[in-house]
Amino acid sequence: MPRAPPGAPRRLVMKPAPPPGPSRELPLQYTSFAVPPPVNAKNMASTYLKTEAQTWLGRQAPAPPLGQGVVPSRGRKRKRPEATNARVAEDDEEEEGDESGSETDAAANPAQRTLVIHPSTSFLRIGLASDLYPLTVPNVVARRDREGAPPRPARASASPEEEDGVEEAEVEEEDAEEEDADGKRKKKKDPLTVKIDVLRADLRSIMRAMKLRPVTNGRGLAAAYNETSRAEKVPEHNDVMGVEWTKTAASDPDVLLGERALRLPAFSGEAQSASRPWELFYPFRQGRLDIEPYVARYGSAAAQALLSDVRAILMRAITAPREDLEARDDAAGPPDYGLGIDAKELGTYSVILIVSDLYSATDIQDLTDLLLVDMGFQAICIQQESVSATFGAGLSSGCVVRIGRDHTAVTCVDEGLVLAESRIGLAYGGDDVSLFFAQLLRAANCAYKELDFSRRLADRWIVEDLKHRLLTLDATQLGLVISDFHVRLPGRPTLKYQVRTYDEVILAPMLLFSPRVVSFKGKRSYAARLGGGLNQAEREDGERGALGTGADLPVTAAMQGSVSHLLPAAPDAAAADATPAPAAQAATNGTAAAGREAGASPHPVSLPPGMEQLALPDFHARMAAASAAGGSTGSPIKNEISSGTAGPSRALTPARTAGESTRPSPSAGGARGPSATPLALPSIDVQWEAAKVPLDVAVWNSIRAAVQPQMTTSAQEERVKRMSNNIICIGGTAQLPGLGSVLEARLNVHLAAWSQSVLGKDAESSISASVIPPPRDMDPRLLAWKGMAVLARLESVGEMWLQRRDWDAFGWRALREKSLFL
Known part of the structure; x- marks a missing residue:
């Protein structure tokens, strides 16, 4: 090997590595942490990132306490009340002491900065949670066309x-x-x-x-x-x-609210102007927004006009000065009173909104957007009417019967939560009692013939x-x-x-x-009359109807129990045993599809999964009998007293002319194969037919629907006993003397029959009903409002407040997270 020349860099050669030892024959891992196996989704119980509070926005700095901070509205920066008080203090030290004391009281008692709003058909009850009684104003708007505007066509339909x-x-x-019989006319x-x-x-x-x-x-x-x-x-x-009649002139405003609208001479017999007639609008009907009269007048702008009237009524009730007997002005008619709150301070107030038990998700969403975005309130809390009434009565469970002006609602509440399947609405109320009383007076030769x-x-x-x-x-x-x-x-x-x-x-x-x-006549919902109600599949997919139509209202087990008399009679035991179980199941599940094919009711009779045996023991047998009958399209009402109607059944409803859904029902695919034939079953509008039953029948069906099928006999007895022993009647018609005694007597008949058939008890040892009067002789019309006024004082309500920033970021998802019933 030749030697390297002198001065050249020396080349280094590494020695070969020794052979590996016995401990290095297997390669070492980089870590000793064991890789976890894939998580089984069926056993997943974590709530990570499943709530809005776990997101980045929810972990930000918490909002100031209610009543102290100000949420900016519409990009305008508003000053805090502390700054205003400081500026006043520079001018007058005594005033500073008084106002600082009031701010301290507001911080200690958030009820002074909380508004409780309870809208109904006739009246709006609104007031601070710290007030003893709410302000009650007529929930009505009177409008007329502007001077020189083209004449509008008259309404297609009159009022109910x-x-x-x-x-x-x-x-x-x-x-x-x-x-x-002899051919003579009589x-x-x-x-x-x-x-x-x-x-x-x-x-x-x-x-x-x-x-x-x-x-x-x-x-x-x-x-x-x-x-x-x-x-x-x-x-x-x-x-x-x-x-004090309202005096108007051509130069006066074309919109009147509340008592001034009702005191217009045009609505009490005085002739109206043919070019500019006045017209009354009630934004709420049957506990929900009513868009039908606005569609007849405003067409495509009906939803905007409806929400505009709701906002005008709320703002007048909030900002109008409080009652002052010395400053009355008789020249302009009845005065308007309010809460005396400045519109610029609404950002420092929170709102508790009381909604109907049979609510429409579309109406709640638009009302929330109106209060938080348009009017600029700081936060909102939404509660159902029956829960508010039980809270005001000091009960945690019971059956709430609300008899309003144009409808009656029955709901069972258990431990502060509404039992959804127990809700039922009736299409009559206090106005029907008044109208019938007027007819009786005319029949008794009342001297006032007009x-x-x-x-x-x-x-x-x-x-x-x-x-x-x-x-x-x-x-x-x-x-x-x-x-x-x-x-x-x-x-x-x-x-x-x-x-x-x-x-x-x-x-x-x-x-x-x-x-x-x-x-x-005229009491049917606007969506049902249009034929555009949502079917069961559309409700399960989360679809909603248009504003104010009530198309997304649910069909509950209490309603289905109330219309069981409209189905054909159940077959005898031998025929029931001979009927195969799949046929009965297909008859029940295929009702929605059959109803849509026949162009029938948007609310067919169908039980939700797991509720087949709830309060309807012979439901499947009746549907199977209808299938075997070869397509019977209806049946007469066997018991007119229990159904509340006279004459033949109105089981068949008109075809859906608008909003007809072509989406196939998920349950319609069960009947397949060469032997499967379409089932021509009776299609019944459950909501409409259930709205005609007597009050005691509706209350009993609501209590019976509160019993779950998986409950034991003792648990069912305890649930029925708790509901029937705590019946609360609210609303204006609930003030009728003797109403509680009559309702108890009629319910005891149903309870005795149920106790004998289910519990095996005789009539003497059966469960008895009990109607509880309002505590401390409170007005039953104010019971729900008082309940939410008490709720506003509790610390636990802090988890239910929906802040304005959460609504802007998440919208409906944030409202569902904060509400117990959505």
Whole structure:
């Protein structure tokens, strides 16, 4: 090997590595941590990143306490109340001490910065949670066209009350005569008179059971007195309860709110201008937003006009000054009172909104956006009406019966949560009782012959006044009673009338337990009339209906139990055993698909999964019988008293002309194969038919639907006992004397039958119902509002507040996270 020349760099050679030892034969791992196996998704129980509070935005600095901080609204930066107080302190030290004390009180009691809002059809109850009573204002808007605007077409349909009167007149003219067996024409009895005679027969049987003796020829004596009664003029200076009518001119505003709208002479008999007539709008109906009258007037801008009216009513009630008797202005009509809160300070207030139990998710979303974004409130908390009522009554569980103006709602609450399957709504309420009472007064030859409950607000006030003074359900109070009332019409002198009543004061409220006398024309929901209601598959996919239509309302087990009488009778035991189980299951699951193929009701009869045996033991047997009958399209009502309707069943509904969904039902795929044939089953609008049942039947079906199928017999008994022993009646019509006693007596019949069939107990040891009066003689109309006023004072409510920034970031998902029922 040649040697390297001198001066060249020396080349280094590494020695070969020694052979590996015994411990290095296997390669070492980089770590000793064992790789975990894949997680089984079925056993996943973690809540990581499943709530809004675990996101980056939720982990930011917490919001200031309610009532102290200000949330910017619409990009405008508002100053804090502390800064305002500091500026005032520089001018006057004494004022600084007073205002700093008030700020300290507001920080210690957040109820002083919390508004509780309870909207209903007729009135809006709103007030601070620290107030003793809420402010009650009429929830109505009166509008007329601007000067020079083109005339608008009249409404396509009248109001529900007007439609009732029209239908009654049509029936009287159409059925005035009939032919007898000999072919001779004779006068036919009025259908309403026939229904009234049935109620009188029921009243006589009740009095016989109570060993009460009626007044001999009481109706004749009352009618004879009313025929001879004459009106008496009352001088203006002696009329201390005179009506202050709203005076308007061409230059006055074209929009009036609240009491001023109701006191317009145009709605109480005075002739209106043909070019610029006034029109009343009620934004709420049956506990939800009502868009139907706005569609008839504004067309595609109906939703914007509806929310604009809701905002106008709220802002007037909030910002109007508080009542001051010394500063009244009689020249402009009745004054408007409010809470006296500056509109610039709304960002420092929070809102508790009370919604109906049968709520529409679309309405709640738009109302939340209105309160947080448009009006700029700091936070919002949404609670259901029945939960609010139980909280106000000091109960954790019970059955809440709300009898409102145009609807009645029944819901069961267990441990502060609404049992969703127990909800049911009825399409009659206090207005139907008043209308029926007015018809009874006319039939009793009332001296005021011009009484028109449906078209004159002044006459409506007369009937409402007599209703609150005279109506009762206590049969021991039956007798001849003379009462007086005043007729105050615009431009006319005040007249005083006297009326003598006998059994009319009991027959009118008996409508609640025998709604056969109710005219249901015009009471159907707007979505059902359009045929655009969502089916079960669309509801499960989370789809919603349009604003104010109520198309996304659920079909509950209580409703399904109320319409079981409309299905064909269950077959005998042998036929039931011979019917294969898959056929019954297919009959139940395929109802939705069959109904859509036939173009029938948007709410077919179908039980949700896991609820097949809930309160409907023969439901599948009846559906199987209908399938075997070869496509029977309906069945007569076997029990008119339990159903609350007279005559043939209205089981079939008109075809869906708008909003028809072509999405296949997920349950319709069960009947496949060469032998499978379409099932022609009776399609029933469950919500509409269930809205006609008597009140006691609806309450019993609600309590029965509160029982879960997986419960033991003892658990079912405990649940039924807890619900039936804690029945709360709220609403204006709940003030009827004797309502609780009659409801208890009728429910005890249902409870005795259930105890005997399920528990095996006799009538003496069965469960009994109990209606609990409001605590401390509280007005039942204010019970829900008082409950939320108490809730605002608790520390636990902090988890339910939805902040404005969360709504801007997450929208509906944040509201669902903060609410217990969405």
